[in-house]
Amino acid sequence: MARIGYFAPRGTGKRAEADAVAVIGLGRFGGSLALELEAAGTEVLGIDLDEENVQGYTGRLTHVVRADSTKEEVLRQLSLPEFDRVVVGIGTDVEASILTTSRLLKFKRPEIWAKAISEPHAEILEQLGVHHVIRPEHDMGRRVAHLVRGTLLDYVEFEDDYVMTRTSPPAVAQNRPLGVLGIRDTFGVTVVAVKRRGGKWEHTTAQTVLYGDDEIIVAGPRAQAESFSQLPVE
Template identity: 60%
Template sequence: MAVIGLGRFGQSLALELMDDGVEVLGIDAREDVVQSLDGRLTHVVRADATDEQVLRQLAVPEFGRVVIAIGSDIESSILVASLLRRFAVPTIWAKAVSDAHGLILEQLGVSRVVSPEKDMGRRVAHLVRGTMQDFIEIDADFAMVKTALSPELAGTRLGDSGIRRRYGVTVTSVKHRSGAWQPATQDTVLREGDVLLVTGPVRQAERFSRSAS
């Protein structure tokens, strides 16, 4: 996989991929950044990723997946996206720094646009105002939430709890107080101190989480 732009987001992504055993080509125009990552990525080069010939020399058109992690230089981000589309790279992910930037990337045909700062702000807002322990928005108005079990449900079978009927969410996994995460079934007995993973529309998931407070 190639990661173009090695700022905080790009570095974090590239190093995480390396930890997962993925070979990573990192590209950045800053010499100090490239030097700091030398030996930590499979390959890391200082290069102008807006230059088509440079990308061809680095064999970027042969990659199946490329991430454009360029930050504030919107013009460069858009130009790189255009080049990758010209190369017919199968999967292109790109970081957007604004809604307008994201819209342009989508119009160019980028496979997936991510907005790390915006997504994190939305996530923290849900956590701050509620009783959720974690919140991941899977799609528009649909989320996975980590939350405590309401004391009133302790001792009941999941199938008898009425959670889906009352709250419109689905319990997917349960972690007992001194155990590991387990897939939830209709026969799972809910216990005091349990932590649940539930999925469902955001408002319903928030309402279910508040029931535990």
């Protein structure tokens, strides 16, 4: 198998391009992620065992290679030890996902994101020491559940139950400067940005006054942020 010289193959003494990512598994998740990275200006090495998948992304990604990622020697030939970031997007073949991830972890250098299709799969990846375990269906399900309730326009959850939500300002936060309302002390959240109707997002200040037709971004613990978003808007 030929080496990918563009990414400084093993033995050159160089590292992969700083803004380069290897994506292993070009299914719906991995392929979409790889294309989004390319669109944002990140150079992508796409790897997949399926020839049809490889052909489908040829010319759309910086480099695409058909390869068996479960073999350590193949990963070395493709310069994976030189990458700073690798995404394992293999989904349905759990064994291949685990083997690929365990091989990558031996290299020490890459920061690894790995997709899990179930809780047991996620537990195994976490036990192996994967830096970031991605559970698209699980995470999207939780996010959509919050949106379906109708009080939030968008919802992002971080670690330790901390979230950012996009919502409308409740009546208690309207028509007076934020600096005199004591939102953080009273409700345990912070209004970090506001978007006026027809305008753009702007950072809030103590002098910012919110109105009923604004959209706001609220940051704080999940329970407090949800409670704040459920307050009457008028």
